[in-house]
Amino acid sequence: MAETTPLWAVAVLPFVLVLVALGTAHFDALLAADPAANPGREVLRLLVQQRRRTNAADELLTRLGVVLLPVAAVLAAVVLPLGFRSVSDLADGIVWFNAMEALAWAAVWLAGWGPNSTLSLIGGYRFLAQGLAYELPHMLAITTAALGAESLRVGDVVDAQSGLWFAVWMPAAFVIYLLSAMGMAFWGPFDQPVGRDVAGGAAAELSGVDRIVFLGGRWLLFVVAAAVSVPLFLGGGHGPLLPGWAWTLLKTAAVLALLVWVRRRVPGVRMERYVELAWVVLTPLAILQALVVALVVLNR
């Protein structure tokens, strides 16, 4: 059973996330071996840039979309335990996480729609299609983890893995979760909504601070999505010798490193092809996995 943390943790959480996101982005730039990809420098470059607006743009919606993305990431992280303590271990934490992560749909769509520009609108469309493709198997995957622990509380899921990690006996759910973690953060092979082929897609018209907040928010969301795989499938803070928080950090870093590495090995996945895989292969697979887990739980 996870304990709750003091109130100051609420204030610290965003900063921790930003730090981890910056670290991940640096690692990504390092692998790319591209001196132009330095995230710190990029942030500074954009900071001195002025904001711009587009003709007949819906300012309010654009701003809302831009700001909503990092907010959704931070809110989703509330149920994320460091070791065995999370900011708030809600009784239905898994549902909360799923709901907050789905806010990103609105965020990207609004940011893509707002500027009244074709390429950015295409980016927005693409994310909705992406949502339709990844969300179904994704929800089944996280449901499977909840099923294994017989609880929607993230703390209970961690406790249920004091022996065997869920990743070991629910491998399909784990892999599907990792795929959808990249999908929900429209990152890596799933970055078509902000793809280079649409000149930045939903982010094409964003400059200066707007751009930092939106693309930074995407990194936050990615970090949170990847980090949630640790309590759900990799035993959370459980591990020998080291304290719980250290295990959480180690495992999170390992998942992030794996995903960053994968990104360099594969081309971008277009939803028009992926949706078929997601619905015809991944969804039945996830259902089958849930069925197996359910049988095990019933016979325990």
Added chain:
Amino acid sequence: MELRARLLRTATSRPGVLLAVCPGAARARLAMERELRSRGWPQVGSPASANLLVIVGDPDPADAEWIDGLWLGIPAPKARVRVREAEDVPSALDEGRASLLVRGKRPEGDAGHVDETHGEGDNHGTTPEHAENNDTHGGHGNHGDDSDSSHHQHGEHDGHDTHDSHSGPDTHSEHDGHGGHDGHGEHDGHGGHGGHGGHGGHGGHGGHGGHGGHDMHAMSVAGLPMADRADDRDGLRLDRLHVPLGPALPDWPAGLVLRLALQGDVVQRAAVEQVPVLPSARRPFWNEPWLRASTGEAVARGLAARRLCAAHLDSLWRYLAVVGWGGAAARARAARDQALAGESSGEVLAAVRPLIRRVQRSRTLRWLTAGLGVLPSDRAASAGVSGPALVAGGDAYDRVGVWLDEVGRAAAAFDDDGWLDAATELSGPRGRVDGGVPPSRALLDVLPGLLEGAEFACARIIVASLDPDLDELVPALRPEVVHG
């Protein structure tokens, strides 16, 4: 103030560069890409994230409207430079950065390569017909003022901001204007003369707004016409947008403009245009060895092999970037630069072999690109296509396979010291150079047919898999050069 200046200096020490490459400037573009990479300056994808607009080549007119469109879309601080020759690249970039710093707030280039700046943008756009469009007009007004008021170009002045909209990445709402036109008559001719206007598409090109002005009010919002409607491929009646694609998209053939009719992100119709440029005395860079051989010059096979290898790697890196495989794209680009820098067969092969293997073995790539832009051999041949696209006789995946094979073969042949046979070996990277018609002409001819019904992302992949080289279509400046 001191702190501000220092912050600006640090922030712009590696400015984001938006390249606007004209046809006929491949050599300068290659030098530019190499230089940007070695300096670590990011090459950005859209005006919104750029600091420095670099025009590569000889657009006609020099201050073409599509370039102004891009320029207006870039938020301050910004600067703009122009590069014609590969040799000028470093100095032009230095100048660009300097003008970002010195007049970080008022990029008013006057010397050397620094192009005329936005103050002069006024001479197009503020046409009388346009006055009805208050937003845009106001934009122009502000615009002029800025030449001595510094710093406020963006963010504060509504008028100016609205302006930007249009100038975004080449696609903007101006196309809607076409939609409007369709309503009251066929305006293809308009596309022709307004041609480049489309790309930048800022409202200032009174041309468009002007034409439609009188009967557009019925369906316009904020001075912009609404999308029209048409049946889609599934028989539904959906909104249709007219969008010019190019010429300054990332990883896009230099100078190509596609006029698309889009429904959602499905291409309904496509028409090919190109950016007008000044005639050039130079031979197209990628076809040079074979063109020289065709005029009877003795050209070493090794030299041709090197050029072929680099040309395909250049196409390959754009293709890989478009399919979203950044890691492999970077490798292809590095290998291209190695081949061009004159490294030995052994070195280039060592770089190229793992790349070829990885791309050939990627099942993901096959899964994602199989079936896109199928061009059977017979159709290709009847259209006059003669290069890899004919050899492949299939989809985008097959065409890339041919590039990979040819890259491997060419990289092994740098040391071949035989001479190109002017009778039998006149096939350049994109096809036969002795056919009277440049090989890329045929590629452009088949392009619209392949794009119809394709999704936006697929359309980009199809374009990248044909990779027409518009340098070949640059009008030749005949006279003194032939024996120059």
